[in-house]
Amino acid sequence: MSNTARERQLREACNPLFGTSKLKLGTFCSNLSGGCAITTLDGVLDASWGSTLSLARMADQMGFEALVPVGRWKGFGGESDFNGEGFECFTWAAGIGASTARAGVFATSHVPTIHPVMAAKQAMTIDHITNGRFALNLVTGWHKTEIEMFGAPLLEHSKRYDCAVEWLDIIKRLWVSDEPVDYEGEFYKVIGAQVRPHPVQRPHPVVMNAGGSERGRHFAAKYCDVAFVILTAYGFDDVKAQVDRYRELARREYGRDIQVWSYAYVVQGETEADARAYFDEYVHQKGDQVAVDNLTTTMGINAQTVPPEVMEAMKTHFIAGWGGFPLVGTKEQIVDGLAMLQRAGFDGILLSWARYLPDMAQFQAETFPLLVQAGLR
Numbered sequence: 001m002s003n004t005a006r007e008r009q010l011r012e013a014c015n016p017l018f019g020t021s022k023l024k025l026g027t028f029c030s031n032l033s034g035g036c037a038i039t040t041l042d043g044v045l046d047a048s049w050g051s052t053l054s055l056a057r058m059a060d061q062m063g064f065e066a067l068v069p070v071g072r073w074k075g076f077g078g079e080s081d082f083n084g085e086g087f088e089c090f091t092w093a094a095g096i097g098a099s100t101a102r103a104g105v106f107a108t109s110h111v112p113t114i115h116p117v118m119a120a121k122q123a124m125t126i127d128h129i130t131n132g133r134f135a136l137n138l139v140t141g142w143h144k145t146e147i148e149m150f151g152a153p154l155l156e157h158s159k160r161y162d163c164a165v166e167w168l169d170i171i172k173r174l175w176v177s178d179e180p181v182d183y184e185g186e187f188y189k190v191i192g193a194q195v196r197p198h199p200v201q202r203p204h205p206v207v208m209n210a211g212g213s214e215r216g217r218h219f220a221a222k223y224c225d226v227a228f229v230i231l232t233a234y235g236f237d238d239v240k241a242q243v244d245r246y247r248e249l250a251r252r253e254y255g256r257d258i259q260v261w262s263y264a265y266v267v268q269g270e271t272e273a274d275a276r277a278y279f280d281e282y283v284h285q286k287g288d289q290v291a292v293d294n295l296t297t298t299m300g301i302n303a304q305t306v307p308p309e310v311m312e313a314m315k316t317h318f319i320a321g322w323g324g325f326p327l328v329g330t331k332e333q334i335v336d337g338l339a340m341l342q343r344a345g346f347d348g349i350l351l352s353w354a355r356y357l358p359d360m361a362q363f364q365a366e367t368f369p370l371l372v373q374a375g376l377r
């Protein structure tokens, strides 16, 4: 066996993202106020360490493979100021990593907000804290006013990915190099840089990206281990086609096998009618229209993830769970929905709930055992 193959095998042994669950699971945006629900409903997630830690521990108990925080520096206004308060992702991941035993722990990093030498060193540190359970989710940024907080303009879309290529290239070199690294690119100049010790995972920690544009999809397919599909249609054939296209892109263009994930929001009720009434309350009656308009407008202008006409139709799903796949119904229906996503080809799904703490606790108590029974876990 070659050294590289051996290293990959070792990485696969320590990071739960390479585990054997038929459908891997994670949490999404448990580090920010409101979580994924753009609503004035009482009882949504607050930005307190106690709450985010409780969610991580629940996920850890269920053996979730991915705890994915959202990198956010500024909220979206409205009555809820959706995501206006929250924890910075690397420091969050360090704390959560030290407080959990099994789950994969991600840090989401906006490329232009942090120098690659610093990002490489922080990521390496968290990989040691977690003994190889770390993953780096890199995003290029689209929430213009939060990127401007750092004193530089939001780059033009394709330049953002040019910059990300250099950023990740430097980080990957630093993670493996025994010699000091020099680098001179269009965006970065690095002189004699080192990151020692190297990360626990070899050749390097798992890297994820969720670029939605054509350029973003190529970036993820070429450079990352895990890619995310932002679904714009929810029937089985449409979902399967979107997953297949991604895998095919990575295989055909870059000769790579990558994991393909997506995300979903869970609205559970005793009956389907109960679940729909809950959905109606927090989305239709109490959805924060100002905040969702701000979010979808800025995303529509600055990203190329969702075409404008689709974005309008997706607003309801943005309010309900950041534009994720809808899992609304009884616990049995939730399990059926997840089974469908697995059959469509996803390796894993991130989940969120409106009242994150009590709703996820209900999922743990009532729904998770059914997922195990169904052989999905």
Ligand SMILES: Cc1cc2nc3c(=O)[nH]c(=O)nc-3n(C[C@H](O)[C@H](O)[C@H](O)COP(=O)(O)O)c2cc1C
Binding pocket: 068, 069, 070, 071, 072, 108, 138, 139, 140, 141, 142, 143, 209, 210, 211, 212, 213, 214, 215, 216, 217, 228, 229, 230, 263, 302, 303, 304, 305, 350
């Ligand atoms: C699972 C997931 C996590 C994401 N996390 C973040 C995040 O933390 N911060 C952010 O600004 N964008 C985040 N995004 C947005 C995308 O990474 C991406 O920046 C956006 O869709 C624009 O892509 P594009 O530039 O390729 O059009 C996330 C998307 C998904 C699906």
